[in-house]
Ligand SMILES: Nc1ncnc2c1ncn2[C@@H]1O[C@H](COP(=O)(O)OP(=O)(O)O)[C@@H](O)[C@H]1O
């Protein structure tokens with residue numbers, strides 16, 4: 001069984017996925033971390049982030065791999081852990097450039113499709129492109145201001161700067177971020193984290209009965 005949780009930046013995908021995965025006793029898979037890992041390696045090597053062949057060569061050399069756990073995903077390159085370096089503002093700003101490259105999308109999709117089921121997969125196109133046959137699909141939204149307020153607790157910038165960066169990234173990610181037609185769309189704005197997790201677990205109960 002695969003459950004997909006897609007949504008816009010900072011809508012709560014990874015926190016919600018972790019909660020749902022823990023409740024179900026299965027791992028969750030954070031697809032965005034693979035785009036972030038490719039971006040980090042590109043930035044560190046001084047590679048032009050539009051240059052797909054150069055990025056693929058780096059990925060061949062460094063072979064970043066995702067360790068999907070229910071408590072949180074980790075990314076490794078050999079024995080070096082990349083996880084803590086993947087959520088910087090520098091990676092935030094570059095990742096949308098990398099994520100539109102078809103070659104990079106194919107690389108990420110291949111990593112994800114090789115993972116053993118069951119799991120909860122979160123990202124932008126989990127329910128549309130990568131796992132169209134998933135057993136249940138959800139899509140998280142919230143206004144840019146609410147998302148910026150949440151992110152401000154994790155990033156050193158102020159709320160207006162984070163909001164502007166989120167709106168820019170939403171626009172760049174728009175192509176691959178459409179909800180699947182069969183996804184349940186959840187506005188997380190008025191809900192707590194536990195509330196969103198509860199709505200999804202309730203939705204899964206309904207899926208089980210159908
Ligand atoms: N419904 C919610 N209410 C309050 N805070 C939330 C809610 N959903 C997520 N958060 C918080 O918002 C922040 C961003 O969530 P995160 O899971 O990192 O989003 P994403 O994976 O979509 O970028 C986290 O600090 C998380 O705890």
Ligand SMILES: Nc1ccn([C@H]2C[C@H](O)[C@@H](COP(=O)(O)OP(=O)(O)O)O2)c(=O)n1
Nearest residue numbers: 009010031032033035095099123124125173
């Ligand atoms: N399945 C996915 C997952 C992420 N992406 C892109 C879009 C985002 O800008 C980056 C980072 O995604 P991630 O989910 O880690 O981060 P945010 O929730 O957007 O803060 O990767 C994508 O294009 N497709």
